[in-house]
Amino acid sequence: xxxxxxxxxxxxxxxxxxxxxxxxxxxxxxxxxxxxxxxxxxxxxxxxxxxxxxxxxxxxxxxxxxxxxxxxxxxxxxxxxxxxxxxxxxxxxxxxxxxxxxxxxxxxxxxxxxxxxxxxxxxxxxxxxxxxxxxxxxxxxxxxxxxxxxxxxxxxxxxxxxxxxxxxxxxxxxxxxxxxxxxxxxxxxxxxxxxxxxxxxxxxxxxxxxxxxxxxxxxxxxxxxxxxxxxxxxxxxxxxxxxxxxxxxxxxx
Amino acid sequence: xxxxxxxxxxxxxxxxxxxxxxxxxxxxxxxxxxxxxxxxxxxxxxxxxxxxxxxxxxxxxxxxxxxxxxxxxxxxxxxxxxxxxxxxxxxxxxxxxxxxxxxxxxxxxxxxxxxxxxxxxxxxxxxxxxxxxxxxxxxxxxxxxxxxxxxxxxxxxxxxxxxxxxxxxxxxxxxxxxxxxxxxxxxxxxxxxxxxxxxxxxxxxxxxxxxxxxxxxxxxxxxxxxxxxxxxxxxxxxxxxxxxxxxxxxxxxxxxxxxxxxxxxxxxxxxxxxxxxxxxxxxxxxxxxxxxxxxxxxxxxxxxxxxxxxxxxxxxxxxxxxxxxxxxxxxxxxxxxxxxxxxxxxxxxxxxxxxxxxxxxxxxxxxxxxxxxxxxxxxx
Numbered sequence: 001x002x003x004x005x006x007x008x009x010x011x012x013x014x015x016x017x018x019x020x021x022x023x024x025x026x027x028x029x030x031x032x033x034x035x036x037x038x039x040x041x042x043x044x045x046x047x048x049x050x051x052x053x054x055x056x057x058x059x060x061x062x063x064x065x066x067x068x069x070x071x072x073x074x075x076x077x078x079x080x081x082x083x084x085x086x087x088x089x090x091x092x093x094x095x096x097x098x099x100x101x102x103x104x105x106x107x108x109x110x111x112x113x114x115x116x117x118x119x120x121x122x123x124x125x126x127x128x129x130x131x132x133x134x135x136x137x138x139x140x141x142x143x144x145x146x147x148x149x150x151x152x153x154x155x156x157x158x159x160x161x162x163x164x165x166x167x168x169x170x171x172x173x174x175x176x177x178x179x180x181x182x183x184x185x186x187x188x189x190x191x192x193x194x195x196x197x198x199x200x201x202x203x204x205x206x207x208x209x210x211x212x213x214x215x216x217x218x219x220x221x222x223x224x225x226x227x228x229x230x231x232x233x234x235x236x237x238x239x240x241x242x243x244x245x246x247x248x249x250x251x252x253x
Numbered sequence: 254x255x256x257x258x259x260x261x262x263x264x265x266x267x268x269x270x271x272x273x274x275x276x277x278x279x280x281x282x283x284x285x286x287x288x289x290x291x292x293x294x295x296x297x298x299x300x301x302x303x304x305x306x307x308x309x310x311x312x313x314x315x316x317x318x319x320x321x322x323x324x325x326x327x328x329x330x331x332x333x334x335x336x337x338x339x340x341x342x343x344x345x346x347x348x349x350x351x352x353x354x355x356x357x358x359x360x361x362x363x364x365x366x367x368x369x370x371x372x373x374x375x376x377x378x379x380x381x382x383x384x385x386x387x388x389x390x391x392x393x394x395x396x397x398x399x400x401x402x403x404x405x406x407x408x409x410x411x412x413x414x415x416x417x418x419x420x421x422x423x424x425x426x427x428x429x430x431x432x433x434x435x436x437x438x439x440x441x442x443x444x445x446x447x448x449x450x451x452x453x454x455x456x457x458x459x460x461x462x463x464x465x466x467x468x469x470x471x472x473x474x475x476x477x478x479x480x481x482x483x484x485x486x487x488x489x490x491x492x493x494x495x496x497x498x499x500x501x502x503x504x505x506x507x508x509x510x511x512x513x514x515x516x517x518x519x520x521x522x523x524x525x526x527x528x529x530x531x532x533x534x535x536x537x538x539x540x541x542x543x544x545x546x547x548x549x550x551x552x553x554x555x556x557x558x559x560x561x562x563x564x565x566x567x568x569x570x571x572x573x574x575x576x577x578x579x580x581x582x583x584x585x586x587x588x589x590x591x592x593x594x595x596x597x598x599x600x601x602x603x604x605x606x607x608x609x610x611x612x613x614x615x616x617x618x619x620x621x622x623x624x625x626x627x628x629x630x631x632x633x
Contacts, residue, residue: 034265070258070261070262073258073262074262074265077262077266189266189269189270189299190262190266190299191266191298191299191300192263192266192299192300192301192304192313192315192323193300193308193311193312193313194300195259195262195263195266195313196259196308196313196314196315199259
């Protein structure tokens with residue numbers, strides 16, 4: 001079984017994100033970038049399936065500026081067998097929209113004869129939460145989103161989903177698309193010897209134009225703003241004062 | 254900027270491990286003076302022991318600069334953990350350079366921490382002046398008989414294998430010492446009690462006593478009577494390691510101080526708004542950066558095969574002095590809290606002090622720097 005894992009290069013989750021002065025987006029110059037944490041979980045799941053002898057090949061795919069190679073290098077060090085980069089020009093400022101990403105991935109899943117796609121449920125930069133679903137639609141495959149457990153059987157995969165109010169279990173026919181939630185697994189730390197070994201693997205390039213996909217944006221970002229700063233709280237001296245403030249100022253009673 | 258893609262990745266993976274596993278454990282390890290076997294087992298799996306061991310011998314084969322990066326990151330979590338990495342690095346470097354193929358079979362178990370090592374040099378009468386050692390190894394048939402005692406040996410209370418410097422020729426001074434690999438569970442090896450230290454308290458330190466310990470023919474590491482020179486050959490790398498460790502301690506202090514200054518309020522505003530506090534933070538940051546650059550320069554000289562002795566001593570000396578001064582500043586930013594057990598900066602200040610003492614005192618480093626200047630000239 002061949003598994004495709006899309007990985008995205010995003011602003012590291014530890015970075016304090018700043019909005020660009022002109023409001024056109026967030027500052028990415030001189031900012032530490034890392035693999036989207038949900039994609040790490042997806043890759044970990046795929047690598048574990050390979051280690052269990054269920055998967056035969058794990059293919060990491062990324063779409064992005066040339067520096068995205070670093071992210072793919074990490075994917076190789078974590079255990080991906082191959083890495084494909086759909087390179088965008090260095091000045092590609094804006095993210096590709098989920099629909100374009102899904103169409104690109106669908107092409108690759110098709111040409112690579114992939115059996116399973118395991119993707120992060122969303123990227124932590126723009127939180128779209130759409131690519132996995134659109135990819136399933138584009139391929140005409142079943143989808144199991146927000147997975148907190150994945151069990152592969154002969155010809156099918158059982159996915160436990162985290163939904164409001166509990167867990168839902170689905171059985172999907174393979175091929176299928178799975179998107180990962182936070183509690184699916186704890187991704188491994190990359191071992192130092194694996195970093196050295198990954199250096200020797202090649203990252204295959206797929207020129208965007210060979211895929212014949214229109215990446216013209218359909219959405220227009222009007223404005224990006226910082227979240228409002230939290231107002232300082234007040235101390236109340238009695239229950240009566242609290243009640244009166246809740247009634248008069250907060251208007252919640 | 255100074256690091257390549259691979260080194261950045263090594264830094265990132267080490268940092269995420271340290272943030273999740275090492276830094277949160279440091280306070281309890283310090284309090285309990287406990288050997289964190291579970292952390293070391295995990296580090297063994299990640300390849301954090303024996304960083305320079307070449308790939309054909311089962312290691313990742315990284316250069317000295319990468320080693321420096323790892324040491325700083327580990328130490329930012331907890332200096333004792335970094336020092337364990339430094340110890341294994343020296344032992345594995347000696348084994349790679351001087352070990353027979355038979356002896357190199359020890360590498361996997363040392364790198365996975367199944368066998369804990371001790372580097373046994375210091376004696377009561379031989380600290381900075383190593384030539385004063387009195388431990389002897391006397392030829393006896395195929396092997397040797399070891400007698401003597403060592404003090405302040407890192408890992409002595411828990412170690413399985415000792416790399417012991419012993420005198421093999423009484424008349425020959427520095428050319429009369431050899432290094433032996435000693436099974437510390439063998440008959441005749443006695444361990445002294447664990448020392449209770451000021452800082453780096455998870456590092457187990459104690460004495461070892463050798464009474465007619467019989468060593469087999471494979472116990473000799475490298476050439477007979479070349480032990481002193483073998484030891485000296487890894488000193489530069491050792492100094493880079495300790496200098497990085499000092500930078501890591503100070504970096505942890507800076508991070509804690511910046512965060513605290515931005516949250517602690519006095520006179521109705523954050524103390525970070527007071528210029529007096531800002532100057533402390535700025536001085537900390539600039540000295541840490543200066544020390545880090547000295548470390549990188551020294552490491553790169555080693556990696557390029559240049560004469561690195563002066564650079565390594567400058568890095569070790571500057572970084573150690575800096576770490577003590579700047580963790581003191583971190584305590585100052587925290588005010589009274591910084592003096593209380595349980596606050597990270599209190600521990601960091603204690604952990605920093607030994608970096609001026611071990612791996613050659615900073616007085617010795619200054620002697621080396623001066624000696625190099627007077628011998629080779631002041632030109633940079």
